[in-house]
Ligand SMILES: Nc1nc2c(ncn2[C@@H]2O[C@H](COP(=O)(O)OP(=O)(O)OP(=O)(O)O)[C@@H](O)[C@H]2O)c(=O)[nH]1
């Protein structure tokens with residue numbers, strides 16, 4: 525009887541009222557949407573991006589948007605204009621403040637007045653780059669004292685893109701300035717909260733979740749692990765001897781990757797595929813090599829340093845019970861270089877992402 529009623533209810537619509545017919549139509553439509561969603565979810569990989577502040581997580585997402593997504597339209601790029609200006613003011617403020625704290629005299633004493641000008645600037649109120657400031661920046665950047673201060677930038681906090689902005693100052697100061705894709709990649713704006721970006725690669729939807737890496741933001745990481753198939757952990761190679769600022773307090777770290785190792789150790793206990801990205805590969809310069817590579821009698825080069833760093837992290841990834849190495853896949857990148865990220869991401873996709881889909885029974 526029940527079966528007969530059910531058959532009649534879903535197929536023999538002629539004897540139903542208008543309301544009942546509508547209810548059935550809605551019911552069927554919801555069923556179809558849910559089935560579609562389920563199909564899509566089965567082909568979706570959720571990748572969580574982790575790493576300390578300024579390690580390059582948001583830059584990586586921007587690259588995914590350029591390489592696999594809709595990119596940045598002229599309107600999108602125009603939206604970054606104010607941030608580019610504010611980054612330049614932030615850099616000049618930090619640089620001129622460091623002139624005072626490090627007690628470096630200006631080669632041209634007149635430039636001290638320009639330095640003071642930047643000290644008084646309220647960054648968040650700067651929406652334009654007036655000619656007056658452009659002249660001041662040009663004079664300051666040419667000052668030998670400021671150059672000496674810039675070369676000591678590891679002793680204070682300075683935006684990584686400072687030199688890039690200075691090299692492009694005339695273009696940026698032009699009245700018809702519209703940021704290029706590279707300008708967008710160079711912008712520094714710390715992430716707060718949890719953001720995600722989805723895109724399709726070979727019929728698979730990748731949802732990459734970007735979180736803030738500053739200390740106050742790191743406590744939010746725990747809320748993001750649900751349904752995560754892979755982790756991308758970014759570590760910055762440029763911070764090996766950087767003085768870090770956390771919660772407005774300076775923390776002197778003689779070798780910052782140690783800091784990453786601590787959080788890394790917590791992460792590897794979570795049984796996921798971990799893609800380990802060592803960013804700022806161009807920071808692999810002689811001082812880093814001297815600090816990192818133990819004396820071995822042979823010439824230290826970037827390859828030595830990469831092997832050393834890779835092993836250091838891998839050693840921490842060995843399971844205490846099985847002595848086996850967890851699923852760690854290391855890569856070296858320059859996140860602002862689109863071609864480099866395209867290549868690295870292809871490797872990541874071909875190995876880890878496909879593997880995790882197989883493991884989860886999706887492929
Ligand atoms: N030169 C250089 N700059 C980089 C590289 N990767 C990132 N940057 C720059 O470093 C700055 C910080 O990068 P973000 O991507 O915002 O860092 P994040 O990890 O998202 O930082 P939080 O949001 O605070 O956690 C930006 O100005 C980037 O342009 C790199 O490999 N080389």
Ligand SMILES: [Mg+2]
Nearest residue numbers: 581582714715
């Ligand atoms: Mg970010």
